[in-house]
Amino acid sequence: MSEQAEWEKQLTAALRLMRDFRYRAIVQGIDARATRIALKCALLMDDYVCKEKGLTQEEDAKLTAIAQDLFNQLLQEEQARAKAHQGVRFGSVDG
Numbered sequence: 536m537s538e539q540a541e542w543e544k545q546l547t548a549a550l551r552l553m554r555d556f557r558y559r560a561i562v563q564g565i566d567a568r569a570t571r572i573a574l575k576c577a578l579l580m581d582d583y584v585c586k587e588k589g590l591t592q593e594e595d596a597k598l599t600a601i602a603q604d605l606f607n608q609l610l611q612e613e614q615a616r617a618k619a620h621q622g623v624r625f626g627s628v629d630g
Contacts, residue, residue: 556574557570
């Protein structure tokens, strides 16, 4: 497997974890504020670990740009899905 293919596989797996976390929070009826706190805590821990591992500000900026592009793509897809399903909201459990 090429390095690029392995990277895409890893990224896809990580994005599925994010999606599954949100899905499980919805299904379990966890308050959105509590879920947000947990995600922010995870991000803070990730920032700490990445700094400890030597991630540079330049590398982090590149990763942030990738994440923003992915978010924009996912948001557009979700908006199209919501329109097709008459108002199903972001984070719903369909598809």
